[in-house]
Amino acid sequence: MISGHLPALQVVLPLMAAPLCLLLRHSTATWGLALATTWGSLAIAITLLLQVLSTGPVSYEMGGWAAPWGIEYRVDMVGAFVLVIVAALGSLVMPFARLSVAREVAADRVYLFYTMYLLCLTGLLGMAITGDVFNLFVFLEISSLSSYVLIGFGGDRRALTAAFRYLVMGTIGATFYIIGVGMMYMMTGTLNMADLATLLPAVAGTRTIQAALAFLTVGLSLKLALFPLHLWLPNAYTHAPSAVTAFLAGTATKVAVYALIRIYFTIFGGVDVFETFFIREVLMGLALVAMFAASAVAVFQTNIKRMLAYSSIAQIGYMVLGIGFATVTGLTGGIVHLFNHALMKGVLFMAMGCVFWKLGSVHIRDLAGLGRRMPVTMAAFLVGGLSLIGVPLTVGFISKWMLIQAALEKGWWPIAVLVLISSLLAVIYIWRVVEVAYFRPVAAEPGAESASKIAEAPLSMLLPMWVLAGACLYFGIDATRTLEVAAAAAMLLGTTP
Amino acid sequence: MEFPGLFNYWIAVVLMMTGFYIVIAQGNLIKKVVGLNIFQVSVFVFYISMSKIKGGTAPILDEGIEIYTNPLPHVLILTAIVVGVATTALALALVVRIRDAYGTIEEDEIGKLEQEEET
Amino acid sequence: MSLEATILLALAVPLAGAVLILLVGRHPNLREAVTLATAGTLFLLVASLVPAVMAGGRPAAALGEMLPGLGIAFVVEPLGMMFAAVASFLWIVTSIYSIGYMRGHGERNQTRFYAFFAIALASVMGVAFAGNMLTLFIFYEVLTISTFPLVTHAGSEEAKRAGRVYLGILLGTSIGLQLFAIIWTWTITGTLDFTDGGILEGKATGAVTGVLLALYIFGIGKAALMPFHRWLPAAMVAPTPVSALLHAVAVVKAGVFTVLKVTIYIFGVDNLAELGSSEWLRYMAAATIIIASLVAMTKDNLKARLAYSTISQLSYIVLGAMLVNAWGIIGGGMHIAMHAFGKITLFFCAGAILVASHKTEVSQMRGLGRTMPVTMAAFLIGSLSIIGLPPFGGLWGKWFLALGALEADKLVMVAVLMVSSLLNVAYLLPIPFRGFFGDPPANPGDDHGAGIKEAPWPCLVAITVTSLGCLVLFFYPDPVYDLLKQIVTPPR
Structure with missing residues (x-):
């Protein structure tokens, strides 16, 4: 029974734990909760990977609405692999974080730190698991917003400007992405990745889709810090608390790379984007x-x-x-x-x-x-x-x-x-x-x-x-x-x- | 291509470029946030207008209504607006903290202060 | 004990020795006992493999896959057998020598020194027994990195700079050229196993083979073929035992050993001979031989002179490989063993002189033979062996190399060998002659001469063993020859 809902749990678990942290307020207690949550997520991610390895891709319809109308969560080999990477980094940084955060973040804000940490994890896991391009945008923003806050926790005041700069660049990137999604929706009338993959080849030659691809590429390249859109990254990594840097460096840009792979090879799978565009x-x-x-x-x-x-x-x-x-x-x-x-x-x-x-x-x-x-x-x-x-x-x-x-x-x-x-x-x-x-x-x-x-x-x-x-x-x-x-x-x- | 037929896109493009320009050109952090907002709003306009069908009404299941506007983009934009509000709130909060820390919200002056700190 | 287990043990024992050395580091006597015991055990293990290989067996072991279809595998073949035997035997001798040297010289961080020495030996075993190019490459790189702390042992500014050159050239060539060649080979042939007759035969065109060969030969920076030789003189800042074992035997010989392995088992001797891709590399080797000898003559620092002599001698082996005929290969293989004994003796002597008299320059060594x-x-003895005069082992290497050059109809190469021997005479022999017949410096202010005694006794034992080795190898080169004969059939 539970195992059927694992894809939903993967995202819901940290999402629910985050506000709980906010309520708990006690530093050590929130840390304990966050620790348990991250390791729970890792267990789910590994189970999903094993499931995918043995029985092939897992599809889950959010709220029982059938795709392509409802939001589909789809775990295939790539997604499961990225899920494990994110969850593993997230859970390994947690034990490290307790003392590191206690040293670098003011004591009365520690519970907020873990709240944001869990939200960030939610966003990253969500990006890797979702089969819906708009849902991906939502998770992208969840992870981005929480990571701006996480970077702002840095002890140095330069952390604040770094976070602000990242916020501006990140928002532009996400907006570019959403423009690309809108254009694809205009041409195909769907947001489901699998559905898009079947519908896109017919309209791939149009100017609109070409523009969409350009917007998607630039938007995600901002998030994954592809040269020359990397300017936000050095300051953000330098001034963020150590635990945040360790976590984000291992996960945030990776998930953006994953999203780019999804765009090129799943959504535009039927089109040879590399040769034609x-x-x-x-x-x-x-x-x-x-x-x-x-x-x-x-x-x-x-x-x-x-x-x-x-x-x-x-x-x-x-x-x-x-x-x-x-x-x-x-x-x-x-x-x-x-x-x-x-x-x-x-x-x-x-x-x-x-x-x-x-x-x-x-x-x-x-x-x-x-x-x-x-x-x-x-x-x-x-x-x-x-x-x-x-x-x-x-x-x-x-x-x-x-x-x-x-x-x-x-x-x-x-x-x-x-x-x-x-x-x-x-x-x-x-x-x-x-x-x-x-x-x-x-x-x-x-x-x-x-x-x-x-x-x-x-x-x-x-x-x-x-x-x-x-x-x-x-x-x-x-x-x-x-x-x-x-x-x-x-x-x-x-x-x- | 008749001009009025696509004017909604033109507006979206003009708004977008205006916002983008403000983000890049303005040194004041608050103005940057404003620019970012305009930039995002242009996308909202783009989404909402693209689903509009000439002569269509709201999608209510009733007699006599045959042409109606696609509601999905509107719903999507509701989500996007929420995201935009959160971003703006966060950005403003950061600006407040930056002012506390640096005593200014002008980018050049902050840059100068940071340069001093590095050396 | 099965042969497979022996191979794996030969790798594990030095590593275990390194751990033990670190554990007992506080007790110098125990630590050195561990080093000696490890070295002894390793040599026995290696020696126990010899009969099987002599009988034509090829003991093998595998350590699982690293990339799909490409594993870490070991196969003991005659060339590797000989290399492993020489290296492990000389490790024992060097260990004895180190004890005298390191104590006599009052070096710091001796525990680290012995531990990394053991790790380096483990990687030498890995190189010697490697069953495919990937395995060889891995241990080759481990050898580079594990010897870095030995080269920079002194920790001084000069040592640091030397370390940078050392690492820069060795990693640069191996990652930049050799790895490239390996992956290229892998994409062409789909295998990296060392196979008799070569894996590239018939798979690659003449042009591709030529490029690949150049990538390999220059990529093996440890062979010190010019222009990638600078690391070797730089590495001479290391303590003398390091220079002796690692930079006259283990590291540099790992380089030329790799050259031979690649020539024989990747390209195939016949294949190369047919394609003629190695022609111009012969001249590179010949040029290195002559130029390095000439540079050696200008060096007053004894270790620097020996370093350049090593560069020149290494190119003998590269030349042997590039002659691509049976005599060349046998000559190259022989020279690995013969040069190892000769050169290690010379380095030991240089270290002994340093410890006993604190002299490093050739010009200061007049009259030292009396004290x-x-x-x-x-x-x-070491000098005569390097020059190639009977009754010392060095003769055999040069003999077969000359035969190889004749076989390939390259009289120029024979001439190169002769000229280089003369140059050897010119830069090596004056040292002992001045030592014995020159007058000690009669400078009244210089009272060093009076206080000089012989080096500590462990040093003397080591020196005696290796110089006797030179002598013995002249009269009994048969085991080495018989081993090498298995790889290539000499024309008769």
């Missing part, structure tokens, strides 16, 4: 520029969170590149990189959260000698960093392998070369941090006698970080499972093999 |  040239060009420009900027950052934020923009380039190939291998690479990048950025931002918890700063000069003082944290950072570079036995290697293979299969070897060169840029910016942390002695200050002593972050922060770091290694050594799911997802999206 | 006779005698 020049989307490929634009997407791949921008992705390549992102990979180089953002990495190059990252090299010169002194604030490590900002450096990682720029690196995120570059990594999004890889995912979009994978989409741009529009082959099974390419898309598999893109989708698997969604997962892999969520893992590694989660680790890296959590490590920075630990550092901030201990030092109150993530400036590169304050990291001197940290390899000795916080060995566990910095070891995790190293694992995440090596993943980012794409060293074998880490997840980054798998993504890179698939993307290069996709490029070579198509015979586009210059792209393969560019992917490799850009990954070498990651060596530079990661190694800068490693050198400072491991080789530069701690500056002599008052109280320097304790400088070489081990002073680690608490276990509740280290543990989730190392779970992610372990996953970085595990899925780097045995990637058959993740690649299987990603390849099945790519296959399902009906790309030409 | 350090054992060290200088060993240096002489």
Whole structure:
């Protein structure tokens, strides 16, 4: 009985828990509730994935209204995979968040923080599960609005301006998206994704649909921070509380990438958008520029969170590149990189959260000698960093392998070369941090006698970080499972093999 | 293409560009929010007008009513308006907090203050 | 114990050793005992595989799949067997040497040093036993990263800079070129298993093969083929045992070993000989041999001189591989073993001189033979072996390489080998000669000369063992030769 309603529960559970948090008000109690909710969501997401793996896509009609009139929730392989990514990040950040948030957010606002956190999770899960383009907009706005608030929780006043800027850009992006939806509705009279897919090919040649596609692409590119629409991201990630950055970096942009994949391969599945509308040239060009420009900027950052934020923009380039190939291998690479990048950025931002918890700063000069003082944290950072570079036995290697293979299969070897060169840029910016942390002695200050002593972050922060770091290694050594799911997802999206 | 037949779209486009321009060009944060609102409203107009059918009435099941306007876009826009209101409220709340923190809501001055903080 | 278990143990034992070393790090004696025990166990494990491989067996083991259809697999074939045996034997010797050196020199962070040393050895075993190119590549990269802390051991500004060059060149070439070549191979052939006769035969056109070969050869930065050789002299800031084992044996030999593996099992010797894709790479190797030797002559710092000598000698092996005939391959393989013993002796001596007399420059070493006779005698033996004079092992490598060059009808290459031998004489022999026959510096203000004794005894033991090794290998090269003969049939 319950299992039939799992798709609804996936969204309803955190949605109901959010106002409860508001009523509870007590910091620890709300944290406990949020923790239970996120782990419940993860359980549901995993159950759904297993269900999809064994019996194929699950469809759920909201309120019993049949699609295409009612809102349909549809979980297929891609959606289930993204659900698991989002829920897993959401639940792993929770234990980390308790102390981190207590340090960075005023005590009388902590309950609001968890309320917003759950709402954000609701929105992201909803985007991944819904089969209705307008419903996707609603969830997009739920997640965006709550993430503006979450970023505004940052201790620095620059967090406020960052949140405001993100709000302006995000709203423009969402509005663009809704214009695109309106145009598609004008031409087809439906909002259901599956229905759209069958009706669109007949009208695909019209100017209206072309304009719709352009609006949808630009709108979502704003949300996923595709170069050059990424300007909101660095400040937002830098000044948000550490737990928020770790959560958003692993999920928010990923879900937007997922939405883009949905548009191109499900809704426009019957139309070859890549050949007819020049989307490929634009997407791949921008992705390549992102990979180089953002990495190059990252090299010169002194604030490590900002450096990682720029690196995120570059990594999004890889995912979009994978989409741009529009082959099974390419898309598999893109989708698997969604997962892999969520893992590694989660680790890296959590490590920075630990550092901030201990030092109150993530400036590169304050990291001197940290390899000795916080060995566990910095070891995790190293694992995440090596993943980012794409060293074998880490997840980054798998993504890179698939993307290069996709490029070579198509015979586009210059792209393969560019992917490799850009990954070498990651060596530079990661190694800068490693050198400072491991080789530069701690500056002599008052109280320097304790400088070489081990002073680690608490276990509740280290543990989730190392779970992610372990996953970085595990899925780097045995990637058959993740690649299987990603390849099945790519296959399902009906790309030409 | 006769001009009056599509004038609703023209209005939507003009509103949209006006709003967009204000968001980009104005340095005052409140004015930016206003621009954002105009930008969103243009989409509301676009949606509502596209479902209007000449001579159609409200979709009420009654005798004598044969042509009626599609209600779905209107309902969608109700949702979008709610979202817009929430966005505006949040934006205004942020502006209040920004004024508390910086003592100004002019973008250039905030930028200058931030620059000082960085160095 | 099954052979499969032995292979996996050979990988696990050094890793377990590294963990143990970290655990007992507070007790130096126990820590060094663990290192020695680990090294000894590893050598026994490797040695226990030799009879099976000699008999023509190919023990294999697998560690599950990494990408669909592409797993981490190990197959012990003769070339890898020889490499693993040499590396694991010399690890024991180096461990003994390290104890004397590290204590005598009062180095810091010794626990970290021994632990990463063990990890590096584990990855060398992985490289040696790799059953496909992916596995080899993975351990190749692990080797790079695990030796980084060893290179930058001193933690000084200079060490940091050297570390950057080291990592930059090795990661740059391996990710930028080698990985590209590997994935390309994978898309062309659908397999990366090392197969007799090569997997690319008949699958790729001459042009593609040529490009791929260049990508592989230059992508294997550890082989130090010019222009990607800069990391090796840079890495000489490392403590001497590191330079000795890793940069005369394990790391650089992992590079040339990979070159041989790729030539034999990815491209196929016959395939390459037919396509002629390796022609111009021979000249690259020859140029490296000569240029590096010339540069070595200009270096006054002893370790820098040895580093350039290593670069030159490595290209012998690359040249052997690029001759693409049986003698060339055998010569290259032989040279891996012979050069390892010779060069490690030289590095040991350099370290011993540093510990005992704090001298690093060649010009300061006049008359040192009187106070350090054992060290200088060993240096002489190592030099003669590198030059290729009987009765030392180095002769065999050059002998077969020359045969290979003749076989390929390349008299130019024979000439290159001869000229390079002469250059070896010019830059190596003056050191022991000045040591024995030169007068100690008669500078009255310099009282260093008086206080110099021989190096600590563990160092001397190690030096003696490796120089005896050079001698033994001259008289009994048969095991190495027999192993290599299995891969390619020499014309008779």
